[in-house]
Amino acid sequence: MSMRILMAGVSGFLGTRLVDRLTSDGHQVVRLVRRPPRTPDERQWKPSAAELDPAVVADADAVVNLAGAGVGDKRWNDEYRKLIRSSRVDSTTTLAITIAGLPAEDRPAVFLNSSAVGWYGNTGDRVVEEDSPAGEGFLADVCRVWEAATRPAEDAGVRVVRLRTGLPLHRAGGMLKPQLLPFKLGVAGRLGSGRQWLPWISMRDWLDAAAFLLDRDDLAGPVNVVGPNPVTNAEFTKELARQLHRPAIIPIPALALKITLGGFAHEALTSARVLPGVLSRAGLTYHHPDLPTALHAALTE
Template identity: 35%
Template structure:
């Protein structure tokens, strides 16, 4: 039975991923700043460890005793309006935790075989209509800088022979949290529509597929480095909104203009207005089979589950 440590297990991806891995026979060890709260949230028979990245002496031995580390922890980008202080928190929450994990992995006598760290398609900045592969250059905006720092710290484990996978996640579709949940209410009130001019690429991915990609990375040793994680059939924001309206039997007429979005959430609005036309050829050539490639089918599946 493989032992898998997961940070950020109470988040959108973490909850679903830990449950799926547990069902598959893996032993789950949850690293959390508040292990009691994590146990209350997850309500599963996992091992829970208090995790303070500033004091590794309390949990370093768990690293030596594990097979895989999955690092999902990081402060929510949209928890509050961006200012210099909060932007520093965003970078610090990813850089310092990843660096500490990498350092402990490197110094462990019995090293895990694999370190998977989250990242995002925001790595590329606003890519326009360019097809973006894992070899495409990073952008030069704030979120791109966050992703670069994140991946750089994770890649340090490669120096001691540990396989590293940084999953550049697209926009995860789930009715529990994220972009889809926030878009449902306006559509139900007949005032839904695209954000911005609608021409930006929208690299969506069903929650089941992002979980499947993490599991695939664990079980396929040929996958390493940065990996784009989005549907093979991404679409524009306008196409996404139109399809969501169709599934909900609602019109998609009322776009959210750029100035209104910027007024509502400030600089973070730039992230929503950017687009990334990412290629997932690396993932496909490695053998991953998507469960949901068609947007309409994906949305119908998610919304059916919500009504059930």
């Protein structure tokens, strides 16, 4: 069934691709933007000031929020940490409170809100699914308040899905893009010990999961949007080097990461052995269930 979907975060790495996917599926996407609208499908809002016209939300069958400053885009300092947190919490709070304030008959049926596997913190070799508690660390703390900000919509009876996204693979962005040049130059290798687990997912499977969750009115709460077979950083490095036909023999020490990445170095070395419990039990079919096929798609499609 075709839906009118209100979406925030439309210009980001995932948002631009999800807009294309939902539009190709026959849905109408209305884009929330912070600047004055330039096209008929745009609506302005100011999440930092909690400004959003309730009528814009009342027109929607579903709301999707992917807004948030990129965690790997800049070196972390205190100011950027505040932006990472506020850009997520302000947008989520504004949408959730606006949804809750509408008459019941005007509320959207579903609110898909971005979150991240950072919720779990450092899990080491321990496997975690959606019922695992929040971990420790900056991103875990951000995820905790980020997810809590959806509560007004949930309390109002709207189906809320919290997308605990892993590491979507695509050559144009995310964790993969900055690695390509060093690998092609033969000056790359595992990060730190290489024993940390990476919860990757192919871009196609991430998009499939988002569309799947919009349609499944029996699914709510946290959902790990990751592939079914996480790998260690050492395994990821080896496979990427194989597909690029380059060596990967220069490990990057933890100290060097801390010097170049600042606060983000801790997160880059975090181990998250996350499984997609909800999606697997719900029957989502993965087009790229293993890393070799996912990386091949990321590098060629």
